[in-house]
Amino acid sequence: MAPRLVVVGGGISGLAAAWAARRLARERGDALEVIVLERDAEVGGKARSIERDGWLVEAGPSGFLGGRPAMERLVEEAGLSPDAIPAGVASRRRFIYRAGRMREIVPNPFALVRHGILSVRGMGRLLVEPFVRARRDGGDEGVFDFAARRLGSEVADRMVRPMALGIFAGDARRLSLAAAFPRMAALEREHGSIIRGMMARRGRTSSGTLTSFRHGMQSLPLALAQGGAFTVRRNARVEAIRRATASSMPTQPASASPSWEVVVEGDGIPIRADGVILAGEPWAMAALVRPLDHAAAAELEAIPCPPIAVVALGFAPGATERIPAGFGVLIARDEGFRMLGNLWESHLYPGRSPEGHVLVRAILGGAVDPDIGALSDDAVLQLAREEVTRLYGITDPPVHVRIERVARAIPQYVLGHGERVARIERALACFPHLDATGFGLRGVAFADAASDGVTVGERMAARLLGMPTSIDAAAAIAG
Ligand SMILES: Cc1cc2nc3c(=O)[nH]c(=O)nc-3n(C[C@H](O)[C@H](O)[C@H](O)COP(=O)(O)OP(=O)(O)OC[C@H]3O[C@@H](n4cnc5c(N)ncnc54)[C@H](O)[C@@H]3O)c2cc1C
Missing domain, CATH: 3.50.50.60 (FAD/NAD(P)-binding domain)
Incomplete structure (x- = not known):
């Protein structure tokens, strides 16, 4: 049997x-x-994808990173390869909101200063990373502490904290480097430095293309x-x-x-x-x-699995020029917003909004704001609408609104x-x-x-x- x-x-x-x-x-x-x-x-x-009136709203993940052979085989065997859509080139442009405005993150230390993300001093500290002694005792270390030790406290505060928000809706001070970002830990372990490791691996490994499916x-x-x-x-x-x-x-x-x-x-x-x-x-x-x-x-x-609220707001064509062509924006905690960040879905994949319209997904809650779970749907909607219109200076109300809540959402490592x-x-x-x-x-x-x-x-x-x-x-x- x-x-x-x-x-x-x-x-x-x-x-x-x-x-x-x-x-x-x-x-x-x-x-x-x-x-x-x-x-x-x-x-x-x-993973729940809700298609209605020409809008496609993701309640959870909006894409995945390619480059995982087991995952790619599943997609192929499930017959979904023709439906897989890589994110548009705009997805490479990512932003941080700090010191009162949106700033583009660019993989160049000098441009980070130009864009107001780092000070000259912060950039100088970042550049000495290859000479910082590697820690090889194998003990667990917090993501923030690791970043501050290797890259300096300014990078840890202004870049790594928002990154932890973007991936885990998490608190970089509490997340474990080895569990949450094992590749980063491996760079120090194997190459003695993040920058040296990234240079050594350049061309040999790819971080994969951000991908979703037509539906x-x-x-x-x-x-x-x-x-x-x-x-x-x-x-x-x-x-x-x-x-x-x-x-x-x-x-x-x-x-x-x-x-x-x-x-x-x-x-x-x-x-x-x-x-x-x-x-x-x-x-x-x-x-x-x-x-x-x-x-x-x-x-x-x-x-821990803190709550998350996802608020999707669709705007008529007039709002398009207010939202940069890019992946989205992460918002530093002390900027007067409760939103952790926004994803600009209609810039990422085709078919997320009716022609010419723009779809923004606001993410709220997570480990840094678990109290969001106690608010009613109406209160969360109101909050997200007010903050999104304030962030972009959009005056017209959204033409499509949807809220999705997960009481116990992303596990915190x-x-x-x-x-x-x-x-x-x-x-x-x-x-x-x-x-x-x-x-x-x-x-x-x-x-x-x-x-x-x-x-x-x-x-x-x-x-x-x-x-x-x-x-x-x-x-x-x-x-
Ligand atoms: C808001 C949000 C945004 C995200 N964004 C991204 C992203 O952009 N990119 C990315 O890569 N990842 C993202 N993720 C993570 C991604 O969603 C997860 O990695 C993935 O969906 C988890 O799949 P899973 O099967 O492990 O768990 P789940 O999707 O939680 O599935 C578990 C299933 O088990 C069922 N179940 C539980 N208990 C029982 C029971 N007793 N009997 C029967 N069934 C049961 C549940 O109903 C559920 O369907 C996001 C997650 C959230 C919440």
Whole structure:
């Protein structure tokens, strides 16, 4: 009888895991049944693309960085390559709002001074970075402290803090460098300097092209769910997972000795499974892990996921000239705005707004302003409208408005995150055929979540099909 794998969560990581598990089984000519259980009425999780009246609003991610082979293979296999659209050249222009106006970030220290982002002194400190002694003790360090140590406090304050807002909606003082920006940590470790490392790697590695899909980011989860040789159940919230006992539930045999019973809300009979992959948000996985291992559940629960509000405002053609051609703007914290930044969606990809109109997405909340979660939708809308019109000096009201809220949004990889994830991994490894993926663990970006899902899906399939995995091999060597 074919072994059965249940994946809890139909976001990109869970669907990538299901896809990769089935792919491995098919390549080996083995049978493997895979079921994805999704709490919501549709798949995609944070990736939700809403098309209405000529506007395409992303509730979550608006693009992903190319250059991840596992992700690119998924896109190709899901048949989405023709729909993939690279961001326009304008996306290379990024801005910071500080000292009362918008300033373009340019990869040239002298221009940073010219644009009013750094002082001459700050630029001088930046230029001595290659001569700053490398720290190689392997200890975790905050993103802000790392940047201040290597690049100077002005760069840390004026550039790295906004960058942490842009990627994590996070606080650079609390984020772990090793977990949140592992490539940056590797530059110091391997080259002794960020600047020397970047120069050494120039031409050898590419940071990838920012990409989306014609119908938005949800296209990929939708295509995987539709084209995957696995079952997807929507509106199927998993209430519990528990170890199967020999005598329990004889009506639904999956294989000779299933390990797990998966309890779906409203179902009379649990689903028996040989393997389970948890692919929910950290707090959602915590609820399922708690009866199995209290300490691991507490670790998952301790990963902060502050609220985010996304307000999309569409303006008529008259406003276009007020908004620079570019990716968007990050707003320094002490400038009198609550918005963390804006993305200029209609400058990035075609088809985000009706012809000639402009779509701005304002992001509010995150680790630096969790109180946004306590405001009503009306209050957040009012705030975003007032701040967006003030920022650009737009006088006409928006012609399209949409608000999307996520009560527990982007996981914060705070100091100690790497060790926390290692403890969670060790705890789950004590159970037969139980694993976890998702953007709360080993990479917060969409392409990282997809790639991690592929790794975890393949690893689980290999185990269920009796193939040796690298982890099993390491355990055997360790005795
Ligand atoms: C506002 C916002 C903007 C973002 N912008 C970007 C961006 O521009 N670029 C980028 O690369 N990344 C971005 N991200 C991150 C990106 O969205 C994530 O990396 C990715 O979508 C996470 O996918 P996931 O599958 O790990 O988690 P999720 O998308 O959260 O999926 C988890 C799924 O599990 C389901 N689930 C949970 N518990 C259960 C249960 N008990 N039973 C059944 N189902 C369950 C949930 O319903 C959900 O569908 C953004 C995120 C947010 C919130």
